[in-house]
Amino acid sequence: MAATAGSSLKPSREFALARLLNREAPLGYALLLPALAILVVFVAYPFAFGLWLALTDSTIGRLGHFIGLANFAYILRDPIFTQALGNTMAYTFVTVFFKLTLGLALAAVLHIEFRFNRFTRAAMLLPWIIPTVLSTLAWLWMFDSTFSVFNRMLAWIHVTGPSWLGQFPWPMISLMTVNVWRGTPFFGVSLLAAMQMVPADLYEAAVVDGAGPWRRWLHVTVPTIRPVILITTLLSIIMTFADFQVIWILTKGGPVNQTQVLSTYAYVVGIQGTDIGIGAAISLFMFPVLCVSIGIILWLLHRD
């Protein structure tokens, strides 16, 4: 008797589980579990841990003591930090401005039908697809102090080119150029996709009103795709503010901190200098920009 009861218990348990997983809410939470587990362990926990680290005198391999806001007081008095913060803002502001402008122009031109249009679009996205570190190495070679291809071409017209990564203000300009080179396709393609969604009758109405191509673009295209322009710009601000690869490969923040930004300085202090607490405090300065940008993006997306 007992044996039969035991064997009938097991399938009914399985049945209960199957029934539970057939209801929307339990199944919904269960399917989320694997993804959430990874994100909690490797994103939420490190984030909270980072907040704590920034308030301690920890070094790599040794968890320190709580020292309040001393790290922040220290870095705010550190002239290199102030310089890095200023450089980050300049780098972001200038490159996003050019990426947006060139991206709008690129999208407007690619929107016109011409032969090789598909090829051109595919080619334009390459800088965004190819591993940034590897394409930046090609730029490093093109900026080489002795064998720069730019300087060798400038020599044709008897101009001595600058030391692109050595001599003020060229290092920052060179970094910005590479960042614009890499980031413009992102703008171009997302703006182009938005432009292709603009209803044709809007253009027809503008033509009836006698608007030329330039005014059509300014008064029909741009206002219609404005949400996409804004969101793409904000995404780019986030990515550029946190950029590391281009700068680390080309200058490592040098010469003498001329191109130091928050991410490279956090790496220099936190990893190379092993002061992980101070490094965590430095990278937290990206947080306000991130919060504001995300806030605006969410607001824009919810409005629609």
Next chain:
Amino acid sequence: MVAAPRLRTGRKVVAIASVLVALVFTLFPFYWMFVSALKPDKDLYDAQGNPFAWHGITFAHFQFLFTQTHFLQWLVNSTIVATASTAISLACSILAGYSLARLRYRGAGVLGWTFFVTYLVPQTLLFLPLTAVVVKFHLLGSLLGLILVYPTFLIPFCTWMLMGYFKSIPRELEESGLVDGCSRLQAMFKLILPLAVPGVLSAGIFAFTLSWNEYIYALVFISDGAMKTIPIGVPSELVRGDVFFWGELMAGALLGSVPVALLYSFFVDQFVSGLTSGAVKG
């Protein structure tokens, strides 16, 4: 292409000229990478002559790469890490994306947006505490560490992309399956997932590319030369002191770009739609 405008000749010339300038600016670094990988040293290190002159083609740089460095090992490591982290991320994201897009329960909306926000958090904000966490789990210096950490930026992205895909599949399909006696899980795997294959493919290609290109985590977590991935291996062993092995660096950069470039050439449209859904919807 409904509203694509056509232009008069004068404007056309300006448009074509600007496309050509943009193309040269875009492609020149790749051209330079390519020719530098094949030129003999005496052409590379000639500051006086015409930079576009060739005196023969050499494969010596590639040979050096495969015989004198860990390049082959890096290629294997990059492939292992990108494949494994993509597989983990896709598995988690298919389940999570289906759950968030198709099932109704409390908090689904907020959780969906949480994934989106996580996708926007840059790696450089988290890398220091994450290093401490990786040290704690004894994953520093191992490929397993990268395989477990890369899903942190792949899962939010793939989930968001797949949510959009699942939402576009009509609900009636599932409901008819439920009426026919399928369980919800069966309906998901047998009816919905096959229709979402193009979305899964796009998300997978993107995830593979993103992990192939990842730099800062690999830079911080891996120091052993034989354990490196391509982006951190190439600039490390080919720069010795002050000496840059430019031919070899360019050969390594070229070969390291090939897998991504191949994927890209086969799936241009997925890349474009992925990029735009990335920008427009998340």
